[in-house]
Amino acid sequence: MRRHLTGLLCLGLVAVAPPLAAQEFTTLKGHGGPIMGIAVHDRTGQVASASFDNSVGLWQGRKPRWLEGHRAAVVSLEYLGETRLVSGGDDFAAMIWDIESGAYTRLEGHKGKIAALDVSPDGQWIASASWDGAIGIWPLAGGAPTFLRGHDTAVTDVAFGRDSALLYSASSDGTVREWHWQDPAMRPRVVIDQGFGVNRIVLGPDDTWLAYGAVDGATRVIRPETGETLADFTLDRRPILSLAHHAGTGQLAAGDGHGYIMVIDTHGWQIARDFRAMQRGPVWALEFSPDGKMIYAGGLNDVVYGWPVALLSEYDPAGAPEHSFLRAPREMSNGERQFMRKCSICHALTPPPSRKAGPTLYGVFGRPAGSVPGYAYSEILTGSDIIWSDDTIDALFDLGPDHYIPGSKMPMQRITAAQDRADMIDYLRDATAKREN
Structure with a gap:
């Protein structure tokens, strides 16, 4: 018999940091608006959430701690090592937070919302994707940012390569581009032009593959050097709004506008699970736990949900009409x-x-x-x-x-x-x- 979420919601199960010992369905409640982004600390398992309520939630125990400072919806976030976190929002700003004190540094310069962020492997740079059509490169040591321009419309996602001087970007102009951003003489290279806006990208280990999700539902894996398609998981659902990768277990997850989460086994390039996660609305945010056994998701409800990946098929969709x-x-x-x-x-x-x-x-x-x-x-x-x-x-x-x-x-x-x-x-x-x- 399928497990119904209603009873579990009543139990008030909430994730803690360090991670739960038992792998159970989890709800993180407290935000005042939809969940737009999720990050999970790779050592402690602490979940951070970005919300339409203009705040970042840090989930420790049964009660969240709030990071307040954005002037509009927060839509993206990434951990910066042990003590800091960076978030981006609809207020055109990125903010670097001290996790303990809540103090922040505001990074300004974009002319549109910051849709996505990534941190370079060497820990020295933050890349920001903005709807103003530019990519921001922000030195963590301080100093002026560099802005990269080449996309025709909004930049929707960014991902550093294993060499921090290499960067990939996605755009609503339908392209994924490659940037050798520290060499001003090198123009960005179009990796693919698939015709419809690309919402999300993920790079595989050692840059051996790049996965992307698009407005038309395209969910494909390509070779970044050539644009050659390695695997195509496009289904009759659109758009693809979120991607998450867990290198240790080889899992790649895609969330779409119909509320589904598809989990792909990247070792054999097969769909391992296809789960109706949300009763209504999209999956805007996805992230795996450090061990890859849990997957967290957010969408139209003001709740972060977490499921044990191995038991996804046993659960009914979350978010029955609570609002x-x-x-x-x-x-x-x-x-x-x-x-x-x-x-x-x-x-x-x-x-x-x-x-x-x-x-x-x-x-x-x-x-x-x-x-x-x-x-x-x-x-x-x-x-x-x-x-x-x-x-x-x-x-x-x-x-x-x-x-x-x-x-x-x-x-x-x-x-x-x-x-x-x-x-x-x-x-x-x-x-x-x-x-x-």
């Missing part, structure tokens, strides 16, 4: 539907504190914009004279945040139908009202 934005539309009024689609990932309706990316909307009517204590607002909002009311909320979604409050952190989105805006305002008035206990 209201995943409920069937017929179960909600039109006003609630509008809120769930446009606002619920970023905003809570309950009293503070909230771990979501935006401030709570509790008591929002009559409240000055930019006034919830403890939330790091953009300057345009803290200096605003806006009072939230039927009229101002209507204008916000009629015009869109980019036009109504230019320069704020709110994502651009509109509700074009006047009745939909009116219904949402009616719903918010009731849902956010302050009530006596």
Whole structure:
């Protein structure tokens, strides 16, 4: 009989560092938004998670410790040896953290979100892939970064070769490119041009192979020297959003937009497991434990899940509708539907504190914009004279945040139908009202 996750979730099983002695299904709960990235320390097994709630979670025992400093969603992260970690986010910045103290150094220079990071084998450099079309090379010893340009559109992933002077990059322009980045005379070489955007790349041991996952569902392994295809694991699912490799066990995992995790045996180039990991939504983040016996994943839910790889076939998909934005539309009024689609990932309706990316909307009517204590607002909002009311909320979604409050952190989105805006305002008035206990 298949093991159902519901009972295990109720047990509150949480990963610890060092790793769990028993290999069990694991949930790491505490974030206030979707999970965008995961890193696992190769010695302690500590899990670090990057979330839409603008924070990095460090999971030790039953309670996480938070690294706060990003001004928008955190989407990528990598450990830097024993005591440091680097993260990248939608705020166009990378941040190097001291894990113990929480102190950080902010690395700025990109003009778009930082989609991925990699650390050079010699430990001297960080590479960043940005949606501004550039690759950043940051010296860990300090000093000015180098920016590499050659892709036509967003850079989505980067991977150093075994020689730290060699770098591979993926892009939404459909190419994977090779850079001898320390030699300005050498132009980047196109390894493959597969026609659809490439989301993720992984290099095999000694650069003997390169795996990539693309928007059209392509999941292929190639020789980086020639672009020759070694293996093709493309299935009728798209897009491929995450890749993870465990060199010791020869496992390569791919997560897709349909919620599946495919585990490939790289010794024989065969699919070892194909597991429906998420009940709904994509697999944005994947990583193996240090021994390769556990695989961690994250997606639309605000939970990091971990499964024993050997038992994947025994589990039902995680993430049964725990969140209201995943409920069937017929179960909600039109006003609630509008809120769930446009606002619920970023905003809570309950009293503070909230771990979501935006401030709570509790008591929002009559409240000055930019006034919830403890939330790091953009300057345009803290200096605003806006009072939230039927009229101002209507204008916000009629015009869109980019036009109504230019320069704020709110994502651009509109509700074009006047009745939909009116219904949402009616719903918010009731849902956010302050009530006596």
